[in-house]
Amino acid sequence: MTHAERVCHNAASRSRDGIAAFARWVAAVSEPLPAPESPGPPASQDERDLSLYADRLARPVIAKTAELQLNGRLRHVIFSGQFSAATLDDLAETANQIRVLSKHRAGQDFLRNLLSHRRAMLYFTQPSTRTFLSFMAACQILGLTCNEVRDPQTSSETKGETRFDSIRMFSSYFDLIIMRSPIARLAESCAYLMNDLSVHGQRSVPIINAGSGADEHPTQALLDVYTLQRTFAREEPADTPLGASPGFRPGVAFGSASNGLAGKTYGFCGDIGRGRTVRSLAMLLAEYPGNRLVFVTPDHDKLRMRDDLRRRLADRNVTVLEVDSLEAQIDGVPAIEAFDALYMTRVQKEHDTPEDAESFAAIDYSAYRLTPALVARMKAHAPILHPFPRDQHFGEIPPEIDADPRAMYFRQARNGMWIRAALLAHVLDADGAIARHFHHTYREQHEYSS
Template sequence: MRFRHILRADQFDRHTLDRLYALTNRIRKKRGTRDGALWLRAQFPHRRAILYFLQSSSRTWGSFVAAAQNLGMDTLDIRDPRVSSEVKGEASLDSIRTFSSYADVIIMRVNDKGLAAKAAEHMDSAGRPIPIINGGSGPDEHPTQACLDDYTLRRSFKERGGIDGKTIALVGDLKRGRTVRSLARFMQHYTGVKLLLVSPPPFAMEKDVLDFLQEHEIRYAVTDNFDQAVAEADAVYMTRIQDEHDTRGESAGVDFSKFCFTERHLKILKPHSIVMHPLPRREELSVSCDKDPRVMIWRQERNGMHVRTALLLRVLREQEMEKRWGGPLPKHIQDQLWLLDSA
């Protein structure tokens, strides 16, 4: 995989994920010492990341800022559309082209589900070697969240044979939840996985994802029986109502109370199963459950910074080497960029 842009979950193959998580583990270890943390901060002190976040965000934005700072980078935020020239009618691609003059990488979080891909194509056609990273695109994709979720699953199941053969329940607003859409696609990299797609019928998983699961022979079941899914699952992935995407108040007419994880469900959950949530949460995962060690939400959240540090490191290394090489890198050079001390 060429690490020019990070746009979609289906860009990643199993081999790339293996290498990404190995690099993440080495970064975690490196940051655990003062000398290691200083070494990381010396990698890209001459580089700047622009965070073009026109959708509300605290965790994704914060973890990307922390990831950039881990590598010594400067950051510039564009978070309020009211201070952007887009309120004057400027096209989004013109804004992004302008940002490319100020930064070495652009991390985007926008409502338009196709804008990140359009921006990447625009950069390439303009001859601008500026990577685009999709930090969340409307109700469509969230590839870096899928990476950290997959990494969390792997670490949680390390002593139980990994993700292969596990049953994973995706719960909540599956129709508009970009995290579950991206994570579902990642299951193509494992064998014997079964997905339980748990939601109120009006907010069931979209057909494009179901078609993807069928095409890749990933077993799944669509259900609204939350208790049964909790009892069966090895991992329960909770999500909130995505009511910011309502156009006609659709969420108000649906009873989501049947899809809330409470202390009662801890008694149903298997002893070695885990509970995850991409955050932010509402009542769908009770705070009273946090004390149970099977609830992994804070470990999951911390993993985001480490995985995104690894992604940024790898993207920027490829950018630097392509400038030296004068174009796309041969495979043996790409392979070297996964070694932590290769820069």
């Protein structure tokens, strides 16, 4: 092949190679591009707001409590873990003093004037009956002026105002914000907002968590403990059959109730995983030595105890048992016969998703309902508590049990008014004045009658 022929051949080869490469490029760019990964739904305004405090929210509760206090006292009330056994006893004592003073006109007048110069905002954007009315009654007992926002649709939030801006506006007009929200950790974030304002010399007020998503309900746990304290300080008259008694009366504690709240077996039955009242009360009972907590719930991911609560109780060295029936054996006896107190809860259907329906339908819920026959087997001193509302359709506690002297749930609700009044007095630094007035009044009465 001559030189000229080789040049032509190489040129033709390069041309064919170029055409082939061009064809491959055309084919490549003609193929549809893979669909981009879905970014997921955009973050809500609430999620964006809470992200401002993400680092602080992620800490364990024990690392947060110090900044929720001021001068050694509760400043914001966000977690049940803020209450030590000593604080619980102090609040119970204040509640007892308030309820005694409230029995007489002079005492009522003193209490109503105590905080008549202060104002409270009840910011309840989640449905509530007992908690709302209980806090309102507590404010009225102490003379606090109350205002409320119960529907965000009637507020500037419909115009795009963030919840944090709403809270800051409330803090301009009120001395205390009591808030209940379906948004987990919102109350905690608002407490940090108030602290940050205080650091910069701006107006800041206490935040009280009246229920925050599925997180906690610390003031419900507070009234639960107060009810247990009062119940275990009562006795059944020895000469009166339990069934015929109109109820417990004050006196010397009896049976295994003699150690107060310590050294007992507490049962929790129902929706443990989604029940914030259970979480909060369990952590308070962990403050007392020797307690054993028994959780009775279906073996379902959404209903049984969550891992975070299990870890927190383990960190406190609390004995925890998880069983699937009130008849399950504990130390050789059915659980229902071992309890020193039983905390019943409803199944919280409002949290159900369509995907839950099939798995929930397979659960035999009869194992999580009280009956008169089961109650008859309980210890004579064992109170039955329920955070309410109870579900008339589910029937976790049928009405025929209400007359049993161990059924404490209506007293429990009334106790909430007194212990929440004590909490407000503590946060607003008025509990000392109550104690002084109480002791002065009843010392004078004692001296007069002696």
